[in-house]
Amino acid sequence: MKFWIGVAATVALAAGLALSGTNEYFFYAGYVVLQFVVLATAWNILGGYAGYVNFGTAAFFGIGAYTAVVLFKAVGAPLGVQILAAACASGLLGFGTGLLTLRLRGIFFSIATVAVIFIMHTAIVNWRYVGGATGVQLLRPPAMPLFDSYTRMLFVVMAVLAVAGVCIARYIEVSWIGRGLRAIRDSEEAAECSGVPTLKLKLFACTVSGALMGAAGAPLPMYMSFLEPASSFDLNYSVSALAMPMIGGTSHWLGPVIGAILLGSVQQIVTVTISNEINVLVVGVLLVVFVVAAPDGVLGLLRKLKWLHRSSR
């Protein structure tokens, strides 16, 4: 019950902010943070629960963005349709990648997902219709009447996506699917022996995770009103989507959300105040530090603190 009140409050807050007179830049930056909430949550479904490290976030994200572009150019589809189609396309990609490699040990899956990024990137570079390597310019349609600007509308859309993503992740976590995935993470052989349909569950997780990443990418072309392959298939998305759950904590749905909000905000601040390179450096360093020093992330640290607090009383 508390969870659903939180969900409603988040959506209401996002919509309220968008309708109020807050500075436009807030929405510009907030969109990116929310986008990372979706990506991190999506990554965690496979990476955190099942322990399969996906380096291919950028591939799913980019395919989502380009699906949206194709639909927009071809039939002028509205944003909602674009997002749905992007989710389907990326979900399919996830299913395909999973089918090909999830039978193998974890690291092969990881390397294969890097491969997917580069293959998709190359394919898009060679596809004239979507602009090839130079990219494609898009004209935003007018925003819905309620909103002052398109960016504000996209902010709310992304907030809804983030909330939806978290709901899906939470559902998976508390249902038997999540239990199965955790069993896979702890010992795949043991899980298989005790009747967990490991391959099916992994495929399911990979598909859902891919679909969510695609949905996160779909509004990107409208947000930038421009799209080019080098930045939409950037490995930086992969490392961020991996670092955020690791920093927040991978075992609970709240972990990626905390990680994404923390790291996403820091990234925004650093990008504006210092430079984009330092921004990536911050992600890398934080990732390594947390992986080494706090394997359970911020959530783990909080839990430890609470425990200390209790035991001292």
Add this chain to the structure above:
Amino acid sequence: MLFGILVGCFYAAVSVGLSVAFGLLDVPHVAHPALMVLGSYCTYLLGRYGWDPIVAGIALTPLFFLLGVAIYRFYYETFEKRGSDAGVRGLAFFFGLAFIIEVGLILVFGVDQRMVEADYIGKSLSLGGYRIPWRLLVAFGVALLLTAALTLYLSRTFTGRAIKAVAQDEPALRLMGANPVRIKQWAFGIATAVTALAGAMLIVVGPVEPSLDRVYIGRTFCVVVLAGLGSMTGTLLAGLILGVSESIVLTLFGASWAPAVAFGLLLVVLGIRPQGLFGR
């Protein structure tokens, strides 16, 4: 075709280090290409003082050996020793490490391409109507020597055999009274030292930029997986296969498709024959 063979040998040489680290030691060393690019930049730095790139590469090997030992020591203490979940966190660790190296290079050297000067760079050898650039021939020669030396080392010397033994059965080695961690540390050091030389060749073959490691993640892992983990002769053969198929795609479809070849081949191998050509 000839071009493909030359480049293929070069690919084999840049992958032997990974073949040891990942193939034999089972360390998910995604940062290998980043270390190689780091080697290239060190070579570039020494090159500015008039050092020949190959000499510089050899001079760098002891330094990289120590670096490799340090990295493995750290990896062992923080992940392998703790045991649980080492896979996920180890992968994330090396991925983060790769990014730190890449961005560090960008911050120090900028995003521009860098190259080195040497007598054999820029000239080419005419052979019956073909023009073969000397830089490729030099890289080819060093690559062959390097691979051969490492193969001999692993099969003939005591430590080399010990490394292979660790790969085959670690508990058994422990029972024999040997310390697997020290052997692994040594092997990882050698793998990293070889990477320095590979980096020197990389900058001989062409200009280098910090983000080059991303493409080489595909090339090196493709070669290592195709070879069958840890097989040295397989590495050479797999490098040749990759080099030749890349040059075929290059001539048939153009340069813009070339980066996908290694990754495509990798996916195909993983899907069809994950144990590689000479799988254990």
